[in-house]
Amino acid sequence: MDGKRIIFLADMQSFYASVEKAANPALRDKPIVVAGDPERRSGVVLAACPLAKAYGVTTAEVLWKAQQKCRDLVVVRPRMETYLRMSVQITRIFEAFTDLVEPYSIDEQFLDVTGSLSLFGDPWTLAEQIRRRVWLETGIVCRVGIGENKVLAKMACDNFAKKQEQGIFWLKQEELPETLWPLPIEKLFGVGSRMKRHFHRIGIYRIGQLAAASPELVSRRWGVNGEVLWRTARGLDDSPVSPRTHDLQKGIGHHMTLPRDYHTSADIKVVLLELCEEVCRRSRSKQLMGMVASVGCRGADFERSTGFWRQMKLPEPTNDAMTLYRAVCRLFERHWQHTPVRSVGVHLGQLTPDDNCQLSLFEDKTRQRSLGRTMDSIRAKYGNDAILRAVSLLPAGQARERAAKIGGHYK
Known part of the structure; x- marks a missing residue:
């Protein structure tokens, strides 16, 4: 691979809801959400399955609004111990392919598979093997973003793999002008609603505009965070995939x-x-x-x-x-x-x-x-x-x- 690293970001689709559907086949064809307090109807949607999302139900909205959008919505109470156990099981699956696995959240994990390609084939083939094994062992759909570093893998998954039927996308550095840069600035990893407003005030609406901006300008305006976002827009990230990254607690x-x-x-x-x-x-x-x-x-x-x-x-x-x-x-x-x-x-x-x-x-x-x-x-x-x-x-x-x-x- 020309000396470049190959990093995966594996994301579990609608993780909590997928775990519940895998545990109860009767829910498979029904729109379900996992919500904080179904009995009070005052909870927040923690996860919505694709069938529920088709009705406009979104994660983090209040439960009563979700039930108004979908009258047949099935509400399931969260079982956090079960989800944690499933997350650990998925980590063990990934560790069968590489020893460099870094949990990013309960449903997302980074994998450095650079040293595994000689055993399992090219990145696409390996991603397909991982997706197949996760599905067979857990009943959960896994989407995989591929990049030469962690930020490219993350944005490949969030902006492209999640929206494609095959669930895999390779975001290549040399193709950023055609793939990543035309996207709105809020699609950049690390940009929230407040930072989006800051960028809009200075005329930056797309990721490519930030990538083309002067690094001195963004550093002067937003300090280290500005420089990090500029580097992210250009697909630059030197951080390693480290299984022990969370051990050093600040x-x-x-x-x-x-x-x-x-x-x-x-x-x-x-x-x-x-x-x-x-x-x-x-x-x-x-x-x-x-x-x-x-x-x-x-x-x-x-x-x-x-x-x-x-x-x-x-x-x-x-x-x-x-x-x-x-x-x-x-x-x-x-x-x-x-x-x-x-x-x-x-x-x-x-x-x-x-x-x-x-x-x-x-x-x-x-x-x-x-x-x-x-x-x-x-x-x-x-x-x-x-x-x-x-x-x-x-x-x-x-x-x-x-x-x-x-x-x-x-x-």
């Missing part, structure tokens, strides 16, 4: 969307404490502690940006929930403008190993650490709701309900 955070607006400081602090407990539990499980505490929130109107995200440096690294909670509360009280809160998050950054601890004359830190690890072991053995703080029993508490969920969705 921070540990937890975010929660609340079931209703929270108006009072007392209610919000209940959730903040629960978030601090989870962040510190995960930090201890990785034997890490953090030096920077962050907290943020936003309101229910996601069309109009509200809320804030702020951080502060701690006097010393910690993975103790109450220490983090006190810092987070100070930050929150300083920046919250007493507007309704619908989602809130806590983050612990600047991580270091927790094998060293600064002793104090005024606190028994050895006891704190021992208490935290004891609580962790109880939860690991008997479940996350086996031991709770008393405030979690208040109406504002979410810990008991979320103990039955993965990523905010039921297992």
Whole structure:
């Protein structure tokens, strides 16, 4: 292949919905969606099968709107544990073709197959083999984008392979002027609605216009992000496919969307404490502690940006929930403008190993650490709701309900 790398981006079509159809053949010819809370009709569509999309149903729209578009819509409650197991099974299939597999999300994975072509044939043949094996073993349709680097493979899949019946597209560097560059600027990987508006203001409407722009112009205007987008438009990306890319963790955070607006400081602090407990539990499980505490929130109107995200440096690294909670509360009280809160998050950054601890004359830190690890072991053995703080029993508490969920969705 002239010394070039060959990278695949494999995407599972309507992943959650496809898993449900594979598990229940009676759903095969029906329009289905997987939605957050079918019983309340207030959930959000997490995945829609192609039959549902034909009615105009889209991912991330509220469930009642989807049901208005399609009266025969079948709504399935999400089963996150099942989807995670299926994602791992698909990873194992990919690893039969190459040892360089990098999960990008639960339903997308990068594969560097450069060294596998001598065993399995040209890229098209190999992509077809992978698609066939995924279908035979899981019943899920896999689309494959091919490129000489990760951004080309990603854009090949998103912009072309997903729209073609064969489900495979090879986006070649030398063919970008005919394939990628005529597309609208929002089709460029990394460009969201806000960046699209920025580009439109300076007269950039198509990917080719950005590729032809001066790199100094975009760097001066948008810094490193501008340069990255310019390189992406030209199909340039040096990042390797690394199976261990997610092992180096820069921070540990937890975010929660609340079931209703929270108006009072007392209610919000209940959730903040629960978030601090989870962040510190995960930090201890990785034997890490953090030096920077962050907290943020936003309101229910996601069309109009509200809320804030702020951080502060701690006097010393910690993975103790109450220490983090006190810092987070100070930050929150300083920046919250007493507007309704619908989602809130806590983050612990600047991580270091927790094998060293600064002793104090005024606190028994050895006891704190021992208490935290004891609580962790109880939860690991008997479940996350086996031991709770008393405030979690208040109406504002979410810990008991979320103990039955993965990523905010039921297992």
